[in-house]
Amino acid sequence: MINNIEIAARLGYLKFIDKNYIPIENIGGYKDNELLIISTGSQGEPLAGLTRMAMQSHQKVNIRDGDVVIMSSSPIPGNERLVNRVIDGLYRCGAKVYHQGIADVHVSGHGSREEIKLMLNLIQPKYVIPFHGEYRHQASMTRLAEDMGITRDRSYLAEIGDVIEISSEGLRKVGTVNAGPVYVDGIGIGDVGSAVLRDRLQLSMDGTLTVVMAMDKAHKNIMSGPEILTRGFIYVKESEELIRDIRQLTKGIVAEQMQMGNLQLPQITTALRDALSGYIFEKTERNPVILPIIMEVF
Numbered sequence: 104m105i106n107n108i109e110i111a112a113r114l115g116y117l118k119f120i121d122k123n124y125i126p127i128e129n130i131g132g133y134k135d136n137e138l139l140i141i142s143t144g145s146q147g148e149p150l151a152g153l154t155r156m157a158m159q160s161h162q163k164v165n166i167r168d169g170d171v172v173i174m175s176s177s178p179i180p181g182n183e184r185l186v187n188r189v190i191d192g193l194y195r196c197g198a199k200v201y202h203q204g205i206a207d208v209h210v211s212g213h214g215s216r217e218e219i220k221l222m223l224n225l226i227q228p229k230y231v232i233p234f235h236g237e238y239r240h241q242a243s244m245t246r247l248a249e250d251m252g253i254t255r256d257r258s259y260l261a262e263i264g265d266v267i268e269i270s271s272e273g274l275r276k277v278g279t280v281n282a283g284p285v286y287v288d289g290i291g292i293g294d295v296g297s298a299v300l301r302d303r304l305q306l307s308m309d310g311t312l313t314v315v316m317a318m319d320k321a322h323k324n325i326m327s328g329p330e331i332l333t334r335g336f337i338y339v340k341e342s343e344e345l346i347r348d349i350r351q352l353t354k355g356i357v358a359e360q361m362q363m364g365n366l367q368l369p370q371i372t373t374a375l376r377d378a379l380s381g382y383i384f385e386k387t388e389r390n391p392v393i394l395p396i397i398m399e400v401f
Contacts (some may be wrong), residue, residue, distance in 0.1 A: 104143050127163045135290040144177040149186045154185075154320040157192030168197030175210040177203045214246060223251045225237025230274050232267060265319045270326060302392065309391040310335025312383070314353055314375065323361040344387045345386060352382055357397075367398050 107229030111117035112124075130138055142164075146155025151173075155161040166172070171194050178186040186202075193200050205208045214222070223231075231248040233241035245258045249385075259267055259274055264282035267290050269273055285293045286300070331346050331353075333339060339346055360371045372395045381395050 104141070108141070130163065133255055135167065135170070145174050146179055146182045147187075147189045149185075154189050154192075157189045157196065159192075159196065166193060166196035166198050170196070170198040172198050172200045174200065174202040175208050176212065177209050216271070219247060219307065220251060221242070223248060223253070223318055228253070229257065230269060232261060232274075233258075235260070242313065263275060265378075305390065307332045308391045310337075311394060312336050312349075312379070312391045313394045314349075314397075316353070316357070316398050318357065319400045320361075320366045321401070323366075325354060325357060329357075333391070336389065339389070347378065348381070348386075352378065362384075368399065371395075372397060 108117060108124075112119070115371070125133075126355050129142075130140070138388065142152040142156070144151030144155075147154060151162060152164070153174075156164050156166050161300050169396065174186075174190070188311060190202060192202050216334075231253055232243065233244035235241075236244075238328050242259055244254075248258050249255060256273060261267060261276070262279075264279045265276050266278040266280060268277045284296050287293075288295045311332075311334045313332040314328075315330040315332065317326040319326050323396065329350055331339075331349055337345065353375060360366075360374055365371060375395045376393045379395075383393075384390055
């Protein structure tokens with residue numbers, strides 16, 4: 104932002120008296136009504152200056168009762184919650200906030216159609232490839248370029264991942280590459296698949312239920328347990344009846360499997376998981392990750 108201000112001043116777009124342009128470190132030498140602070144953070148970015156002011160964590164600036172804050176941009180779709188959080192924080196500090204919701208203060212950071220036309224006339228590009236904004240914005244850009252005399256074979260409306268080749272033969276798509284968000288997990292980059300993420304989502308919402316028991320296959324009986332352990336699913340002390348029912352259901356399923364001659368642990372584990380999953384959802388409308396642990400005693 105400091106670079107932008109200095110460039111704008113050098114080009115004559117922003118005019119001020121040099122002595123009135125001071126670094127943030129010097130604001131302590133002025134009265135509050137002598138200061139105009141230009142700050143980043145119009146989109147509620149967590150580390151931006153305005154956000155830290157609103158959260159009262161900025162090292163140099165404290166918002167006080169009677170201060171006026173003008174947020175001269177509208178929230179980008181998806182940022183509304185962050186922006187509203189900043190506005191609420193500013194109000195808690197006692198400031199009066201002007202924003203697009205209550206005042207005509209929005210200033211666009213994007214060029215208008217006429218400004219884009221001017222740029223096309225000045226640059227006279229051989230090819231045009233829009234890459235910023237939603238697809239509808241890019242499509243409008245190619246139509247605007249066509250209105251300015253850039254024929255359709257000299258522009259390309261690309262999708263994310265398209266490989267575009269520009270040569271003496273013209274402009275064309277020659278392939279695609281994998282593109283999109285890359286999940287960084289610890290020291291691993293992109294090595295966590297959708298199945299793992301799906302499990303983590305389920306764990307975060309419904310928790311786990313672990314069934315631990317020891318079984319004597321030779322005599323077809325349960326030697327110990329079952330013990331029921333939960334994490335993030337229910338509070339055991341307040342759900343003793345449900346835990347008791349799960350324990351009884353587990354005993355019944357294991358006994359039934361052994362009576363049927365299904366003595367292989369994978370078969371018993373699968374039957375136990377399926378039965379408990381249906382029962383728990385019926386009683387709680389939750390789907391915890393169920394982990395049967397069956398130890399074989401010889």
